Amino acid sequence: MSLVRGAAGAAAGQRVDFDRSRARTDATLWLLQRASAFVLAVCVVVHLATIFYAVRSGLTAAAIVARIHASIAWPAFYAVFVVAAAVHAPIGLRAIAAEWMGFQGRRADLAAVVVGVALLALGLRAIWGLAA
Amino acid sequence: MTAGTAQAGDPHRERRPETAQLASSSIDVDVWRGVADGRFVRYRVPREASQTVLDVVTWIQRNLDPTLAYRYACRVGMCGSCAMTVNGVARWTCRTHVDRVAAGARLELRPLSNLPVIRDLVCDMRGFFDKWAAARGRLVPTATRNDPMARVLPASRERRAADAAIECIGCGVCHASCDIVAWRPDYLGPAALNRAWTLVNDVRDGGNRARLAAVAGDAGCHACHSQASCTERCPKHLAPTASIAGLKRAVSRALLKGEL
Numbered sequence: 001m002s003l004v005r006g007a008a009g010a011a012a013g014q015r016v017d018f019d020r021s022r023a024r025t026d027a028t029l030w031l032l033q034r035a036s037a038f039v040l041a042v043c044v045v046v047h048l049a050t051i052f053y054a055v056r057s058g059l060t061a062a063a064i065v066a067r068i069h070a071s072i073a074w075p076a077f078y079a080v081f082v083v084a085a086a087v088h089a090p091i092g093l094r095a096i097a098a099e100w101m102g103f104q105g106r107r108a109d110l111a112a113v114v115v116g117v118a119l120l121a122l123g124l125r126a127i128w129g130l131a132a
Numbered sequence: 133m134t135a136g137t138a139q140a141g142d143p144h145r146e147r148r149p150e151t152a153q154l155a156s157s158s159i160d161v162d163v164w165r166g167v168a169d170g171r172f173v174r175y176r177v178p179r180e181a182s183q184t185v186l187d188v189v190t191w192i193q194r195n196l197d198p199t200l201a202y203r204y205a206c207r208v209g210m211c212g213s214c215a216m217t218v219n220g221v222a223r224w225t226c227r228t229h230v231d232r233v234a235a236g237a238r239l240e241l242r243p244l245s246n247l248p249v250i251r252d253l254v255c256d257m258r259g260f261f262d263k264w265a266a267a268r269g270r271l272v273p274t275a276t277r278n279d280p281m282a283r284v285l286p287a288s289r290e291r292r293a294a295d296a297a298i299e300c301i302g303c304g305v306c307h308a309s310c311d312i313v314a315w316r317p318d319y320l321g322p323a324a325l326n327r328a329w330t331l332v333n334d335v336r337d338g339g340n341r342a343r344l345a346a347v348a349g350d351a352g353c354h355a356c357h358s359q360a361s362c363t364e365r366c367p368k369h370l371a372p373t374a375s376i377a378g379l380k381r382a383v384s385r386a387l388l389k390g391e392l
């Protein structure tokens with residue numbers, strides 16, 4: 001973490017310290033949340049449309065599991081879904097933790113990483129259970 | 133400042149026939165007295181036509197309790213000093229008519245939220261304006277007095293973006309209305325960020341590299357959830373929410389270009 005000091009601001013007696021690396025991290029997280037939200041929106045639509053189609057054509061749960069088992073595309077699709085959720089949800093929860101529980105800076109980042117890894121592990125394990 | 137007085141012989145009386153049509157002849161006003169651990173004191177104030185909330189406060193100070201502390205300067209919506217919490221909502225009081233806000237002939241006046249109270253209706257605005265400085269809300273000139281005047285075309289995209297946000301009077305209404313300011317005391321808030329956005333769009337300014345880094349992040353524009361309480365309440369009908377969204381875009385662009 002580097003503190004940057006602006007000469008012009010210091011001369012005018014402004015509060016000038018800001019943390020450029022913190023700014024970059026937060027801005028990156030924000031962009032990642034938008035990007036992952038976009039992926040999630042597409043995945044949710046594909047997921048719901050497929051379920052709707054499968055149920056209408058009378059497939060049973062066992063038949064669906066068998067089809068997923070036989071394909072590479074569906075596990076890959078759900079892996080993307082899981083990764084997007086594992087990126088998206090912790091960033092949003094991190095904001096809530098900061099506002100309501102006073103989590104700040106690195107502590108909030110760490111909590112978000114823990115939640116993200118947990119989501120990733122649970123999600124990928126579920127897909128592995130279907131695919132393997 | 134005699135608009136709120138009910139003294140006999142008031143020269144303005146005759147020119148106000150609508151006074152007779154007021155729903156009631158007086159209004160009960162609960163006013164916050166003291167510091168954070170203060171209390172409400174009730175005053176009864178005569179109603180007048182076209183009476184503003186600031187008129188009511190001034191009447192109390194002049195006729196009932198000269199120790200009442202409050203701020204105002206221009207009385208015409210230019211200086212931004214008269215903002216208070218009126219029946220639970222932050223407003224500029226000099227341009228808020230009692231008719232429009234006093235439900236059931238009652239008024240409750242508190243100092244603005246999200247700022248320390250000095251006394252009665254006066255709060256300490258230093259933290260509010262320190263955030264303007266922290267958001268780099270000051271022009272960083274790129275020209276000297278020997279250079280020709282900058283030409284900024286009124287129809288240019290930058291000029292129009294700055295125009296939409298420039299009329300801020302620094303009243304603090306938006307800052308007092310924002311939940312995020314309450315939850316994250318270090319959040320720069322809508323007014324400071326709105327100011328930064330006008331400078332991001334000022335083609336004469338050379339301070340954007342530092343400014344974008346100063347306004348980025350969880351204490352800056354990324355803390356905003358775009359719920360627009362600030363935009364709803366701003367008496368100048370500005371849209372700090374839109375300015376903050378603009379900052380998020382500008383910061384993202386700088387980040388992707390490796391300039392943040």
Ligand code: HEM
Nearest residue numbers: 034037038040041044085088089091092093095356357358
């Ligand atoms: C599937 C589970 C999901 C979870 C657990 C989740 C969780 C969250 C949380 C906690 C936030 C933070 C709210 C905030 O900062 O105000 C958030 C923000 C956001 N979510 Fe999701 N979300 C999910 C799905 C989605 C989907 C499918 C989309 C896309 C359509 C989406 C789009 C967004 C956007 C755009 C934000 C930013 C809002 C903001 O920062 O103000 N989310 N999400």
Ligand code: SF4
Nearest residue numbers: 310356359360361362
């Ligand atoms: S839009 Fe942003 S700045 Fe405005 S009140 Fe909501 S959170 Fe605060």
Ligand code: SF4
Nearest residue numbers: 300301303304306366
């Ligand atoms: S943006 Fe509007 S509400 Fe906020 S300080 Fe400026 S004039 Fe007041």
Ligand code: FES
Nearest residue numbers: 207211212214226
């Ligand atoms: S007294 Fe100046 S804006 Fe109200």
